[in-house]
Amino acid sequence: MEPILTIHGRKDCRVRCPAVVRRAIRKGVPYEYVDLDENPEVAEQLRKRLNGAAELPICTYGDDLWTGVRFEKIDAISPTQLKTAS
Template structure:
């Protein structure tokens, strides 16, 4: 199974989380959005993986994990996966 970009956010993340989602859409990167307010078990697992320190959004792609807005990571996914159509 191919990895998918998973974007974790919260309802009060009104600027950065939507910006990452928009970038994934613009670059044609398939993604899943998980609201951590609705999935506290995911929040707990992420806290453990990140040693309790993180900023939203939190993103995973395969084994890769990062926090905050990192458009370069999304662009790299788009560029590396030849099956995706990238927007100019």
């Protein structure tokens, strides 16, 4: 099973988080959006993994984890990687 891009954000992230979601949509990258306000346990896990502070959004793809707007990371997820073998 291929990894999925997970975008973690908060309700007050009104510019950066939507920008990353739009980039994923534009590039055809399937994603899941996790609202950290509604999932405090996920927020705590990410805080521990990142040793405290992090800027939003926080994104994961497989074992890769990054914070902030990193379009190059999304662009590197090629649509051919996402297709399953027939």
